[in-house]
Amino acid sequence: MLKTRPNAKPQTVGGKPQTNKIVSMGQHYKFVCTSCDYKAIVSGEPDRGLVTMTDTFECLDCKEIFDLIIKTYSETNEWTKTAEEISCEKCKGSNLTTWHKGECPKCKSRMTIDESVTFLWD
Ligand SMILES: [Zn+2]
Ligand SMILES: [Zn+2]
Numbered sequence: 001m002l003k004t005r006p007n008a009k010p011q012t013v014g015g016k017p018q019t020n021k022i023v024s025m026g027q028h029y030k031f032v033c034t035s036c037d038y039k040a041i042v043s044g045e046p047d048r049g050l051v052t053m054t055d056t057f058e059c060l061d062c063k064e065i066f067d068l069i070i071k072t073y074s075e076t077n078e079w080t081k082t083a084e085e086i087s088c089e090k091c092k093g094s095n096l097t098t099w100h101k102g103e104c105p106k107c108k109s110r111m112t113i114d115e116s117v118t119f120l121w122d
Contacts (some may be wrong), residue, residue, distance in 0.1 A: 025056065026070040028067075028119035031102075035109035040065045043118060044101050056099040063105045067097075 027049040032039050042056045044066055053071035058064070068086050072079045087094045104111050 001021045003088055030113040030114040030115050030117045030119075031065075033107065033109055033111045036104060036107045038104050038106045038111075040111075042067050042099070044099070044113075046070075051103060054099070057086070057088075057096045058105045059091065059093065060095045061093050062090045064088075064090060065099050069091050080116040 026043055026049045028041050028043050030039060030041050031044065043054060044056050046053065046055045047067070048054075050076065051072060052069045053073070054067040055070050056065055057068050059066075066089060068089075070081050072081075086092065086096060088096060099105075099109065102111050103109075
């Protein structure tokens with residue numbers, strides 16, 4: 001016998017909402033500084049594409065943030081870049097640090113993600 005329970009809360013189906021995120025593909029976000037309007041399109045954290053792994057770095061000389069490939073792999077091999085092999089694309093310097101996510105490299109204010117734009121890459 002099925003009983004109706006008038007006071008029952010509506011059932012949540014499967015708990016958390018399902019997202020159709022493709023895990024093998026990295027995602028980039030547009031970070032915008034809330035203070036100086038600096039913008040950067042980066043993943044913001046270690047991210048894995050189909051054949052590469054990237055992380056977001058800050059050049060302490062250029063005061064820019066950007067993603068750099070830290071690992072390349074295939075089905076049989078993988079190559080991890082050493083710290084010496086990672087350099088700033090602009091000044092070619094190695095005065096890099098992993099980005100403190102959400103911190104503007106220019107003015108150290110908070111950066112927020114512009115949710116209206118996302119970028120997929122592979
Ligand atoms: Zn800023
Ligand atoms: Zn630089």
